[in-house]
Amino acid sequence: MKENSRIRWRDQGGQLRAYADLRDLGGRQRALIPRGETRATTDPEIAEHLLVQRMHTLLDQRRDKVLLGLDPDADLAEFADHHLRAKAKSGEYLQQWLTISRTYLDRAIAYFTQHQYATETNAEPEARPRNLATISVVDVGGFVDWLATQPNGRGGVLGPASRRLHLSALSGLFRRAISEGKLPIGSNPVSALIDKPRAPKSQTSWLEVGELALLLESARALTDHWSATGQKGLPTFAYEFLATFILTGAREGEIRRLLVTQLDFDSLSVYIPGTKTDVSERTMPMHPQLAEILLPHVQRLGRNDGLVFTTASGAPVGDWRKILDAIATRAGFPKGQIRTRVFRTSYITHRLACIDQGAPIDPYQVAREVGHSSLAMIMKVYGRVQRRRVRMEELAFRTEVIGPHLQSRLQALYSPPPPAERKGAAEAAMLVQGFLAATARMTTGEICTATDIPRATVNRIRAGKQATIQGKTKSRMIDFLHRLGEPSAVSDPSRK
Incomplete structure (x- = not known):
């Protein structure tokens, strides 16, 4: 064998195979394997050629690291995996x-x-492949512009707040690379970007005590109506669901995932698991009004575990904006004005106006109740100045606090629902009941073929998630039942 101080020959199965020793060049001992083969070569000349190639590669990497700051181990995709493993x-x-x-x-x-x-x-x-050191400030700016074209899953594109969160995650990756010596100090292109997207200043409105009480009473009245007309699913506990938003100030995801075991009616407390960091994990007080509303609901569930709020099929509550609009418009609010974020802002505003053992409540306590570690976010984003000057000894939104200017809207809640609304709800319930009975032995695909109703709509109807039946879906259900000779309980105006 031709001698070379960098080539080590190892006896493997009676054959000497070549390995390169490149430790002094920043490499390691590795097999010299020709392209297309799986084992080290036995040919001295091929071994020499492969050694030279590998030495040139290592020398180029060393030059790039010294002159350009490139680290061969700082691949973007690989380092992202390492970064997330380290965070976990x-x-x-x-x-x-x-x-x-x-x-x-x-x-x-x-x-x-x-x-x-x-x-x-x-x-x-x-x-x-992309090395971290090759990503410049200009590249990051292009990334921000590209994000502005990406869908957000709701029919729009990623907004400034979402794009800013993307940059924060990317900046954290670069900070780790710098701390581990993969990049030189000061080489974070995200930090160097001046024109970062900024989330618009919070314009979330907030509701006065009387307005929140009006919403709760509207939910209670409509829930009673929906129960009386046989509607199933979310409407049957819309009152309790809304009360939990208003009287805890919790985030929407926290309420959707709320478990029965997290409610302690003995100590009047609610445990909220963390959603971001362990700072958002907390135990907050269950205000007496919330206990009065939730306890009968939990007793009706008849179980000691599982989600507090579920659909008829047992799934977590999904989009309930239509139900919220029904509650709000009946209470005199414009459609689309009331959304769940307003309840968090309102809770913090009114909680700060409470009295704790005769003294104004500690703002830090309020911050911890809603899952923030400091007062900065509370004061900057959520806190609002109240018009009312009376401090509350108990956080509650009852009908007796509804002022004269809202009395007309309150009285409207006690009027019977309009005949069309009352009749439509009952007829829709009967139509769905007849349709489900007629299709009980059919698969979803067979129903779609026989009725021409979209599969997604059929699935919602069978799961009890379709709150309203109208338009083409209503006509197709009626036609299907007529073809079977079944009574539909609903007349189709188009047949007249």
Whole structure:
């Protein structure tokens, strides 16, 4: 064998195979394997050629690291995996937050390794490796512009607040790379970007005590009506659901995932698991009015575990904006004005006006109740100045606090629902009942073929999630029942 101090020959199965010793060049001992083969070569000349290639690669990497600051181990995709594993190992971040960070970083990887290279003739280029050190401030600016074109899943595109969160996740990755010596100090392109997207200043409105009491009474009255007309699903506990929003100030996801075991009616407390970090995990007081409303609901559930609020099929509550609009418009609010965020703002505003053992309540206590570690967010985003000057000894929104200017709207709640509304709800319930009975032995696909009703609509009807039956769906259900000779309980005006 030709001698070379860097080549080590190892006896493997009676054959000497070549390995390169490149430890002094920043490499390691590795097999010299020709392209297309799986084992080290036995040919001395091929071994020499492969050694030279590998030495040139290591020398180029060393030069790039010294002159350009490139670290061969600082691949964007690989380092993102390492970064998230390190965050998970620290124990400071909840799985939900890590999952969101993964989504943000995956978008960054997709842009910097693929979409950044797109052209008019090649809109979907193949992904290529990308070193962290090659990402400049200009590249990050392009990433921000690209994010502004990406769908948000609600029919629009990612807004400034979402784009800012993407940048925060990417900046954290660069800070770790700098701390681990993969990049030189001061080489975070996200920090160097001046024109970062900014979330608009919170314009969330808030509701006065009387307005919140009016909403609660509207929900109670409509819930009674819906129960009386046989509607199932969310309407049967809309009152309790709304009360939990108004009287806890919790985030929407926290209320949707609220478990029976998290309600303690003996100590009058509600345990809220963390959604971002362990700071958002807390135990807050269950105000007496909320206990009065929730206890009968929990007793009706007849179980000691599981979700507090579910649909008829047992699934977590989904989009309930239509129900919220029904409650709000009946109470005299414009359609679309009342959304769940207003309840969090209102809770904090009125909680700050409470008295705790004869003294004004500590603002820090309010901050911890709603899952913030400091007062900064409370004062900057959520706190509002009340028009009323009376401090409350108990946080409650009862009908007796509804002032004269809202009395007419309060009295309207006690009027019977309009005949069309009352008749429509009962007829829709009877139509659905007859349709379900007629299709009980049919599969979803068979129902779609026989009725021409979309599969998604059929699934919602069978799961009890379709709150209203109208339009084409109503006509097709009636036609189907008539073809079967079944009474539909609802007349179709188009037949007249």
